[in-house]
Amino acid sequence: MELRRAFRLNGFLMLLVLLVVGIAGLLGGVAASSSASEGGGAGAGLGAVVGYVVFGIAVLALTGLTTVGPNEAKVLQFFGKYIGSVSDAGFFWLVPLTAKRRISLRVRNFETQKLKVNDSDGNPVEIAAVVVYRVVDSFKAAFSVDDYEEYVRTQSETAVRHLATTHPYDAAPDAVSAGLSVVTQAAASEPDAPTGDQSRTSLRNGAEVAEEMTAELRERTEMAGIEILEARITHLAYAPEIAQAMLVRQQASQVVAARSRIVDGAVGMVGMALQRLSDEGMVDLDEERKASMVSNLLVVLCGDRAAQPVVNTGTLYS
Secondary structure (H helix, E strand, C coil): CCCCECCCEEHHHHHHHHHHHHHHHHHHHHHHHHHHHCCCCHHHHHHHHHHHHHHHHHHHHHHHEEEECCCEEEEEEECCEEEEEECCCEEEECCCCEEEEEEECCCEEEECCCEEEECCCCCEEEEEEEEEEEECCHHHHHHCCCCHHHHHHHHHHHHHHHHHHHCCCCCCCCHHHHHCHHHHHHHHCCCCCCCHHHHCCCCCCHHHHHHHHHHHHHHHHHHHCEEEEEEEEEEEEECHHHHHHHHHHHHHHHHHHHHHHHHHHHHHHHHHHHHHHHHHCCCCCCHHHHHHHHHHHHHHHHCCCCCCCCCCCCCCCC
């Protein structure tokens, strides 16, 4: 079975018709009863029965009147059988004696609990996400699952757990790889060289992770008639037991990366200084003096403190 439109009529028109018919049947039944009590014969008694039956049918038909609000659907069951859904807002007359289940079609959102899981590197992290969804098929939402709201909530937490276990918290290189970045730069630039950790999508890549989680949730909730509009991580942090250690690791990575950049620049500056001295013929240095000059320049350029100037008043070699 699939979603189908239920039979319905204008509620105001049917209310007027049923009131007229019901009142007419009641008055006819009362009049026929009075006539029968006065000796009107079998015809009067039959008229009374017909009048009361018409009145009862009119009262019974009034149970088919219902209202449907904006962004709302009514799923109808006639003695257990699905006979259709009404999703247009208004006042309608439906088949009497039907069970009417209200299904909201409004956009909803909820935030999952903070889940503690291990990422793809085995690090315990805390993660939570917000999910925005709406019902697009009232039949599936009512009959494919027991409770579509609880179903969406459970599937969302499952998708968040699966996402966390398939991605690292942070795909940035660690302190060792950062320190060797200058050495491996030439090898990494080769066409066939592997990209390393930087090619992985981390949980901190909000747009990519949100798109992947939204696509996974759409597959999981399609059978329940649910459309996932957006799913996005709202909380992401290392678990308390390793948070301090990971903070130290990140600080070390940044320090090593900064030192690597400083050393790279210092080597270039020293090479440029020696090349200009040699081209302009200002000073003719032998290999030993070049090594001394390189050492001094690297100490000045790479040191974390300001160098103290020393003025040499002696000869060139003393």
